[in-house]
Amino acid sequence: MKTRRDFIKISTVGAGAAALGLSPITWKGLNTLNAASEQESVSDDEMTPYPTYCEVCFWKCAGWTYVDKKGEIKKIIGNKEDPHCNGRLCPRGTGGVGMYSDKDRLKTPLIRETKNGKSYFRKASWDEALDLVAVNLKKIAAEHGPECVALFNHGSGGKFFGTFLNAFGSPNITAPSFAQCRGPRETAWIATFGEGVGSPEPTDIRDTNCLVLIGSHLGENMHNGQVQEMSEAIDRGATIITVDPRLSTAASKSKYWLPIKPATDLALLMAWIHVAIYEGIYNKEYVEQYTYGFDELKEHVKNMTPEWAYGITTIKPDIIRKTVREMANAAPAVIIHPGRHVTWYGDDTQRLRAVAILNALFGSWGNRGGFYLKESFHLPKPKIPKYPKPTKTWRDAYPGQFKLASLALSSGICDATIPTADRACSFKAWIVSGTNLPLTLPNKANTIEAMSHLDFMVVIDTMPMEVTGFADVILPECTYLERYDLIRTSPHREPYIALRMPAVKPKYDSKPAWWIAKTLAEKMGLGDYFPYDDITDLLDWQLKQVGSSLEEMKRIGVKKFDRESGGLYFQQGEEVEFNTPTGKIELFSNDLAAEGFDPIPVYKPHPEPPEGFYRLIYGRAPMHTFSRTANNHNLWDLKKENSVWINPKVADLWDLKKDQYVWLKNQDGIVSSFPIKVRVTERIRWDSVYMVHGFGHATKKLSRANGHGANDSELITNVMVDPVMGGTGMRGNFITFLKEKPGKEVEA
Amino acid sequence: MRYAMAIDTKKCVGCGDCVVACQTENNVPHGYCRDWIVENVNGSYPNVEIELRSERCNHCDNSPCVRCCPTGASHIIEGGIVKVTHNECIGCGACIQSCPYDARYSHPDGYVDKCTFCDHRLEKGQSTACVEVCPTNCLYFGDLEDPNSDVSKALKNRKWKVLAPEAGTKPQLYFLT
Numbered sequence: 023m024k025t026r027r028d029f030i031k032i033s034t035v036g037a038g039a040a041a042l043g044l045s046p047i048t049w050k051g052l053n054t055l056n057a058a059s060e061q062e063s064v065s066d067d068e069m070t071p072y073p074t075y076c077e078v079c080f081w082k083c084a085g086w087t088y089v090d091k092k093g094e095i096k097k098i099i100g101n102k103e104d105p106h107c108n109g110r111l112c113p114r115g116t117g118g119v120g121m122y123s124d125k126d127r128l129k130t131p132l133i134r135e136t137k138n139g140k141s142y143f144r145k146a147s148w149d150e151a152l153d154l155v156a157v158n159l160k161k162i163a164a165e166h167g168p169e170c171v172a173l174f175n176h177g178s179g180g181k182f183f184g185t186f187l188n189a190f191g192s193p194n195i196t197a198p199s200f201a202q203c204r205g206p207r208e209t210a211w212i213a214t215f216g217e218g219v220g221s222p223e224p225t226d227i228r229d230t231n232c233l234v235l236i237g238s239h240l241g242e243n244m245h246n247g248q249v250q251e252m253s254e255a256i257d258r259g260a261t262i263i264t265v266d267p268r269l270s271t272a273a274s275k276s277k278y279w280l281p282i283k284p285a286t287d288l289a290l291l292m293a294w295i296h297v298a299i300y301e302g303i304y305n306k307e308y309v310e311q312y313t314y315g316f317d318e319l320k321e322h323v324k325n326m327t328p329e330w331a332y333g334i335t336t337i338k339p340d341i342i343r344k345t346v347r348e349m350a351n352a353a354p355a356v357i358i359h360p361g362r363h364v365t366w367y368g369d370d371t372q373r374l375r376a377v378a379i380l381n382a383l384f385g386s387w388g389n390r391g392g393f394y395l396k397e398s399f400h401l402p403k404p405k406i407p408k409y410p411k412p413t414k415t416w417r418d419a420y421p422g423q424f425k426l427a428s429l430a431l432s433s434g435i436c437d438a439t440i441p442t443a444d445r446a447c448s449f450k451a452w453i454v455s456g457t458n459l460p461l462t463l464p465n466k467a468n469t470i471e472a473m474s475h476l477d478f479m480v481v482i483d484t485m486p487m488e489v490t491g492f493a494d495v496i497l498p499e500c501t502y503l504e505r506y507d508l509i510r511t512s513p514h515r516e517p518y519i520a521l522r523m524p525a526v527k528p529k530y531d532s533k534p535a536w537w538i539a540k541t542l543a544e545k546m547g548l549g550d551y552f553p554y555d556d557i558t559d560l561l562d563w564q565l566k567q568v569g570s571s572l573e574e575m576k577r578i579g580v581k582k583f584d585r586e587s588g589g590l591y592f593q594q595g596e597e598v599e600f601n602t603p604t605g606k607i608e609l610f611s612n613d614l615a616a617e618g619f620d621p622i623p624v625y626k627p628h629p630e631p632p633e634g635f636y637r638l639i640y641g642r643a644p645m646h647t648f649s650r651t652a653n654n655h656n657l658w659d660l661k662k663e664n665s666v667w668i669n670p671k672v673a674d675l676w677d678l679k680k681d682q683y684v685w686l687k688n689q690d691g692i693v694s695s696f697p698i699k700v701r702v703t704e705r706i707r708w709d710s711v712y713m714v715h716g717f718g719h720a721t722k723k724l725s726r727a728n729g730h731g732a733n734d735s736e737l738i739t740n741v742m743v744d745p746v747m748g749g750t751g752m753r754g755n756f757i758t759f760l761k762e763k764p765g766k767e768v769e770a
Numbered sequence: 771m772r773y774a775m776a777i778d779t780k781k782c783v784g785c786g787d788c789v790v791a792c793q794t795e796n797n798v799p800h801g802y803c804r805d806w807i808v809e810n811v812n813g814s815y816p817n818v819e820i821e822l823r824s825e826r827c828n829h830c831d832n833s834p835c836v837r838c839c840p841t842g843a844s845h846i847i848e849g850g851i852v853k854v855t856h857n858e859c860i861g862c863g864a865c866i867q868s869c870p871y872d873a874r875y876s877h878p879d880g881y882v883d884k885c886t887f888c889d890h891r892l893e894k895g896q897s898t899a900c901v902e903v904c905p906t907n908c909l910y911f912g913d914l915e916d917p918n919s920d921v922s923k924a925l926k927n928r929k930w931k932v933l934a935p936e937a938g939t940k941p942q943l944y945f946l947t
Contacts (some may be wrong), residue, residue, distance in 0.1 A: 096794065250782065
């Protein structure tokens with residue numbers, strides 16, 4: 023019988039083909055579920071669409087949830103009016119229905135009990151569970167101060183718990199999206215341009231002539247609008263330059279792929295700056311009018327020639343020159359992309375500063391085809407009492423450090439939960455909303471230790487993630503398809519708003535975040551901070567203030583408003599005041615100099631893998647978001663596990679075969695909890711291995727995801743902290759292969 | 771009328787959205803699919819290329835699956851769409867064997883199932899679910915006999931290939947290279 027594998031052999035010219043997606047024949051035996059009796063497709067006009075915006079990732083694309091006559095969610099389709107998606111959701115958004123239908127969902131509030139030294143969860147009512155949260159938080163506030171309670175959050179629900187925590191008296195609200203992800207670029211951009219990049223990034227890919235990706239793997243990270251615009255750029259014949267030690271999907275579509283030696287990107291960037299300046303191909307008018315510190319920069323990069331960088335990066339000098347000339351030819355319609363997950367080597371702010379400087383030299387910031395001037399819509403907020411003034415913050419745990427961190431550090435709060443002799447007070451309680459910390463923060467063992475020191479921990483989630491197992495109280499949130507949230511007002515070329523409303527009633531005994539936070543606040547005498555009976559009252563009030571209404575938004579889902587901040591780009595010769603110490607775009611950063619950091623980036627070498635070890639590089643797959651979608655049946659169908667990408671030369675050396683399972687051991691002797699499948703591929707360098715983040719779930723409560731693939735965050739034990747803003751550099755870890763299941767002595 | 775699809779391999783990122791959208795549009799049970807992604811890697815580091823293809827039934831002009839079907843369940847409708855009438859299918863699997871593209875699967879309910887080019891959507895003037903969802907807009911669909919259709923326009927100015935032309939099935943998926 024012909025199988026998909028046979029088919030691939032037929033169609034493959036060279037070695038290394040792999041099929042994503044489903045293989046009907048080989049899967050037949052596996053399927054025991056869902057013997058759906060009616061397969062006939064339902065036409066759209068027999069269903070009711072309800073507006074929503076997606077919660078499977080942070081891009082928050084607006085769409086329509088289609089519900090059939092029986093009240094079942096059939097599909098989710100993008101909203102054509104929404105610039106985040108232009109009517110086309112990504113696989114995760116399309117598969118968002120799997121979040122709703124997942125049978126492993128958290129179903130009722132749970133309270134931890136201990137009997138005969140054994141710990142277990144028992145079902146509880148909302149009233150009982152929230153009472154217990156209130157009692158514990160009050161106790162901690164009385165004993166240690168409310169500031170010893172921290173909120174870790176990701177996603178829409180976190181906003182309500184943020185209000186709650188501020189009302190409670192703690193400013194310690196954090197999201198791993200800063201110190202574990204985009205923080206360095208925000209800090210670098212603020213130092214250079216006086217404002218952060220923000221989300222969605224205002225990259226004007228739609229109109230660019232040259233897109234430069236530094237380790238950013240658009241297309242594998244499905245930042246929807248950007249991927250769509252990149253695809254248009256390919257159609258238009260725009261030049262794409264990708265710098266990556268791996269042939270990423272984006273690299274495969276690029277005119278230039280620079281297969282750089284890992285950890286040397288900054289040297290390449292400085293050489294590009296050198297050529298731009300010394301060949302005189304930078305945007306002189308823009309630099310003259312808008313920037314500060316050009317002369318210092320010119321002197322600084324004097325010796326950073328392409329020949330210098332070649333020895334570091336392995337990228338040939340003529341390629342370095344050719345690529346920067348491509349950028350100059352396209353300027354100002356060129357984007358040196360700031361990336362998103364950029365916490366790599368601990369000097370990431372400096373690397374991103376070099377990216378910012380290069381953009382400034384080509385005048386791309388504020389110009390068509392570079393970065394547009396984003397605008398978001400401002401909705402009026404209801405009057406609430408003033409928040410109590412906290413007497414301490416997470417920053418007190420790090421005196422004199424990380425002053426340029428514009429947001430709280432999740433890793434910093436985690437570390438400051440482990441008591442030390444010299445710290446007056448450590449964190450005593452965590453509220454965790456929608457973020458699976460053991461798979462999100464580096465060094466899983468450290469995160470688990472921190473949690474063990476807590477007096478109290480409450481987790482709000484839709485799924486029984488690893489983190490829920492450490493909670494004292496678990497509160498089941500309903501999915502985004504079953505709830506209202508705040509109106510989406512994220513920035514874009516024009517200001518837009520988007521509504522999320524429930525398409526169906528919450529399953530099980532789950533509740534929306536707004537209700538959970540408000541009810542908890544009421545139990546603690548903080549109800550005035552949630553001045554509405556039902557969230558629809560708030561939304562309707564807000565919308566009516568701006569000439570819309572809940573009724574209108576239920577019909578249209580997305581609404582566009584006119585820009586109020588002026589043009590989408592700087593006008594020719596327009597005077598612009600940047601929010602930096604000099605009011606200019608700072609090529610030489612006064613903020614960094616004041617804090618004792620290099621005011622202009624300096625390349626410093628990073629450790630290299632010891633013999634027999636390979637640098638661990640991780641990234642995204644387009645059908646998954648972090649570790650949160652691994653159990654989603656629709657997306658699990660597409661990708662069940664990650665694999666470790668190994669260059670054929672390395673595979674030969676270790677006698678590793680395609681699809682063989684190996685355990686990974688890092689430089690500190692930490693071994694992956696689960697084995698991972700080998701993918702032998704020419705797409706990766708011989709000094710590195712690659713894996714997709716978010717797999718290797720250890721909890722059995724995730725019945726599909728459990729034990730599938732390996733978890734990179736447990737192998738990331740060498741964390742290189744960025745001294746500028748506290749980001750956790752995670753790409754300085756090296757792994758080797760174990761072909762046999764390791765014994766206990768290895769695990770210890 | 772002759773429906774066909776062109777797939778731009780230069781734009782496809784292999785995200786699998788077409789697969790999920792097809793599953794939710796057509797109630798394809800978990801563990802099965804009517805369309806899928808193939809990735810080919812050629813060359814050796816750093817001179818490597820990859821080709822990504824969103825694949826499905828080729829709705830062949832000369833379709834072996836229709837010819838070999840003992841009950842007539844596999845048939846061709848207007849526009850050249852190859853379909854299976856579920857209640858006429860006895861699940862013998864002859865069509866699965868005959869298809870050089872592996873485009874068919876046995877549905878757990880006992881019949882053979884495959885891509886329909888979303889004919890239920892075409893009737894309503896919509897395009898297929900996969901075409902309408904694709905974030906990279908790399909799928910072009912339409913009537914080959916209409917020079918202004920998306921697929922005709924896509925094929926006009928680009929090089930393309932079909933898969934397994936040697937099988938002589940006259941497939942109607944065109945891969946832009």
